[in-house]
Amino acid sequence: GAGVSQSPRYKVAKRGQDVALRCDPISGHVSLFWYQQALGQGPEFLTYFQNEAQLDKSGLPSDRFFAERPEGSVSTLKIQRTQQEDSAVYLCASSRSLAGGLSYEQYFGPGTRLTVT
Amino acid sequence: KNEVEQSPQNLTAQEGEFITINCSYSVGISALHWLQQHPGGGIVSLFMLSSGKKKHGRLIATINIQEKHSSLHITASHPRDSAVYICAGIFSGGGADGLTFGKGTHLIIQP
Numbered sequence: 001g002a003g004v005s006q007s008p009r010y011k012v013a014k015r016g017q018d019v020a021l022r023c024d025p026i027s028g029h030v031s032l033f034w035y036q037q038a039l040g041q042g043p044e045f046l047t048y049f050q051n052e053a054q055l056d057k058s059g060l061p062s063d064r065f066f067a068e069r070p071e072g073s074v075s076t077l078k079i080q081r082t083q084q085e086d087s088a089v090y091l092c093a094s095s096r097s098l099a100g101g102l103s104y105e106q107y108f109g110p111g112t113r114l115t116v117t
Numbered sequence: 118k119n120e121v122e123q124s125p126q127n128l129t130a131q132e133g134e135f136i137t138i139n140c141s142y143s144v145g146i147s148a149l150h151w152l153q154q155h156p157g158g159g160i161v162s163l164f165m166l167s168s169g170k171k172k173h174g175r176l177i178a179t180i181n182i183q184e185k186h187s188s189l190h191i192t193a194s195h196p197r198d199s200a201v202y203i204c205a206g207i208f209s210g211g212g213a214d215g216l217t218f219g220k221g222t223h224l225i226i227q228p
Contacts, residue, residue: 033216035215042203043216045215110159
């Protein structure tokens with residue numbers, strides 16, 4: 001079956017450009033997560049959606065980062081005025097909803113490798 | 118603060134060896150993931166567990182809630198097991214179940 005897909009897989013941006021990264025979660029998955037993984041580091045949480053509601057954006061590093069999921073399915077992570085420190089792999093994951101305190105397994109997309117020059 | 122610590126950071130072993138990767142975490146975890154990441158970035162979830170032990174093929178994951186510790190074991194290791202293995206925790210009470218990741222263990226299995 002179809003897993004989580006992300007596009008583009010690779011993006012090179014000049015410093016100051018805006019970029020938009022797309023995530024298509026597994027159909028029917030209510031929860032969607034964005035993570036940032038710098039080179040040689042473990043991923044770090046950016047933001048979380050339950051359906052179209054952005055319930056946690058505490059990990060977004062600055063107000064240049066913005067995420068949306070308007071119809072509760074596809075999500076876009078937008079970075080405005082990119083800086084070199086934004087260079088990283090951006091991972092998207094989806095899971096079934098959190099119910100009664102039970103957490104479900106997260107399924108990861110292949111990631112988008114962003115390089116800011 | 119939610120924290121997940123892994124050891125070792127790097128591990129090189131010979132084919133066939135028994136491998137153990139350790140993970141310790143701060144209080145409040147509701148579930149723990151073991152993930153595998155190959156060069157190129159793709160992450161695959163190996164296990165999610167909140168108690169006891171799980172086994173899948175040559176992989177075994179255990180968790181000890183009292184000691185706040187989990188281990189991933191690989192039996193009869195093979196070069197194709199070479200990857201980064203990441204432990205990640207879901208911390209309860211935070212309102213969202215975004216994962217907190219360890220820094221990963223870079224495993225190389227030599228033929």
